Each structure stands twice: as C-alpha cells, then as structure tokens.
Amino acid sequence: MTYLDALQTTLAGEHAALFVVGYLGAQTSQSRSPQLYATLRESYDGHRDRRDRLEDLVREAGGEPVAAGASYELPQVRSEDPTTIAAAGLAVERACGATYGFLVANATGHGRRWAVAAVVDSGLREIDLGGRPRTFPGR
Incomplete structure (x- = not known):
C-alpha cells in the first residue's frame, strides 16, 4: 500500500x-x-479540519481526493438519548483512530507526526464520549 492509498x-x-x-x-x-x-x-x-488537510495532502502526493459518498450507514440511536448518542460517537472516534493508525504505519516525517496527533485527538475524544483510556488509541 502506498502513502497516497493510505491518505x-x-x-x-x-x-x-x-x-x-x-x-x-x-x-x-x-x-x-x-x-x-x-x-x-x-x-x-x-x-472537518482533518478532512480539509487530507485533501491537501492527497493533492500534494499527486492524487485527486476521493469524493464523499452520497450517504453513509447511520447508527441506530434514540433521538435525544445521550447514552446511545455518546456510544455511537465513541464508535466513530475509535474507527477514526484505527484508520489514522493505518496512516501512521504508511507515512513518514511530517505526515506521520500529523497522523499521530490525529490518533491522539481521537483517543482523547473517546474519553470525552465515555471510553476508557487505552495504551494504543486506534488499535
């Protein structure tokens, strides 16, 4: 897998x-x-900020940024139920942490440092959403 593919x-x-x-x-x-x-x-x-930065990085790497889908599968939550909403948000942050962990493995230099910061950010947000600290966020 190339760096561009990981991006x-x-x-x-x-x-x-x-x-x-x-x-x-x-x-x-x-x-x-x-x-x-x-x-x-x-x-x-x-x-949103990370998406915008990733689009720039893809262009810098010689690619055309992948477009957003028309729709994505939504989690089943009860409207205004903080417990199910927080759990769904926690799942999003865990998935993003794992994806950024994949980018860390395929990047070098500044790109790797930026991806590590994104893993840490997702890990911190996991805690804000009720998750427990883990040794390796995103894993």
Missing part, C-alpha cells in the same frame, strides 16, 4: 465520520445535554 483511505473515513457526527449532533439537545453537544460539535469541527 485516500483515511480521507474516505473522514467523509464518513463527518456525515455520522453531523447526524449525531442533530440528534442531541444542546439544552438537555450541553456537554455531549459540545463534544460532538468539537468532534465535527476537528473532523
């Missing part, structure tokens, strides 16, 4: 994460669950 795979994962996290945010009550809402908002902003 494209990670970009595809970010497209899916944005779709799902946006949906989860829309299911969350800002007034009833302000902390969860803030965490999902932060998650959305972070994934």
